[in-house]
Amino acid sequence: VLPAAKEAQCIPWRKNACCSHNTSQELHKDPSLLYNFNLDHCGKIEPACQRHFIQDNCLYECSPNLGPWIQEVNQSWRKERFLDVPLCKEDCQQWWEDCRTSYTCKSNWHKGWDWSSGSNKCPAGATCRTFETYFPTPAALCEGIWSRSYKLSNYNRGSGRCIQMWFDPAQGNPNEEVARFYALAMSAGAMPHGIGLLLLSLVPMLHLWLLS
Structure with a gap:
C-alpha cells in the first residue's frame, strides 16, 4: 500500500x-x-x-x-x-x-x-x-x-x-475496465472467428458482472 x-x-x-x-x-x-x-x-x-x-x-x-x-x-x-x-x-x-x-x-x-x-x-x-x-x-x-x-x-x-x-483515484481506476476489455479481445482474437465475436459481444455483460 x-x-x-x-x-x-x-x-x-x-x-x-x-x-x-x-x-x-x-x-x-x-x-x-x-x-x-x-x-x-x-x-x-x-x-x-x-x-x-x-x-x-x-x-x-x-x-x-x-x-x-x-x-x-x-x-x-x-x-x-x-x-x-x-x-x-x-x-x-x-x-x-x-x-x-x-x-x-x-x-x-x-x-x-x-x-x-x-x-x-x-x-x-x-x-x-x-x-x-x-x-x-x-x-x-x-x-x-x-x-x-x-x-x-x-x-x-x-x-x-x-x-x-492520470486519473482521480477517488473516482475509481478507469484502467481496470480497459485491461479487462483488451484481455478478452486478445483472447478472442486467438480463437475461431465466430467464437471470438461471441466473446466480444459478452464484454458489456462481463463488465456488469465483475462490478456487481
Missing part, C-alpha cells in the same frame, strides 16, 4: 499497487536509484515536464492493469516490458505540450546513452535541442521515447478503450 506523503503521483494506484513504498519514494527522485536515469541530461527540464515522467514511471512500476501488453524480453536489467499500451489522446497530448520546450539530445531514451559515469549522458555527437525538435508530434514522443511502450490511442479519456496515465 502506498503512503500519502511524498509519493503523491503514485497515489492513484494506492489501493491496488504492484510497487512498494520504497519504490514509490525512489520514483520521485531525479536521478532515481532505480534506474540511475537523469532527466536533466541537457539542463533542468521544466517541472511540468518532469511530472509526466514520474507519472510514467508510477504507471510502469505500480499499475496492476498492464497485463495485456506485457512482453518477455532478454535484457540484463529486466525480463519483461510492456508494448503498445494504448495511451489516451489527452494524456499523450498534455505530456508533449508540457515537455516541448524542455531539452534533450535523443529521440529514443531506451538505448544509445553514454553510461560511463554510472548515469546517462548524451552520446558523443548528440546535440541538445528542444523536445519539439526530437519529438515533432505527440505521437512521436509517446511512441518513440521508450521504443513503443505506448501507442497513441484514437480514444479519449473515459472511453474505456485507452489507458489513462
Whole structure:
C-alpha cells in the first residue's frame, strides 16, 4: 500500500499497487536509484515536464492493469516490458505540450546513452535541442521515447478503450475496465472467428458482472 506523503503521483494506484513504498519514494527522485536515469541530461527540464515522467514511471512500476501488453524480453536489467499500451489522446497530448520546450539530445531514451559515469549522458555527437525538435508530434514522443511502450490511442479519456496515465483515484481506476476489455479481445482474437465475436459481444455483460 502506498503512503500519502511524498509519493503523491503514485497515489492513484494506492489501493491496488504492484510497487512498494520504497519504490514509490525512489520514483520521485531525479536521478532515481532505480534506474540511475537523469532527466536533466541537457539542463533542468521544466517541472511540468518532469511530472509526466514520474507519472510514467508510477504507471510502469505500480499499475496492476498492464497485463495485456506485457512482453518477455532478454535484457540484463529486466525480463519483461510492456508494448503498445494504448495511451489516451489527452494524456499523450498534455505530456508533449508540457515537455516541448524542455531539452534533450535523443529521440529514443531506451538505448544509445553514454553510461560511463554510472548515469546517462548524451552520446558523443548528440546535440541538445528542444523536445519539439526530437519529438515533432505527440505521437512521436509517446511512441518513440521508450521504443513503443505506448501507442497513441484514437480514444479519449473515459472511453474505456485507452489507458489513462492520470486519473482521480477517488473516482475509481478507469484502467481496470480497459485491461479487462483488451484481455478478452486478445483472447478472442486467438480463437475461431465466430467464437471470438461471441466473446466480444459478452464484454458489456462481463463488465456488469465483475462490478456487481
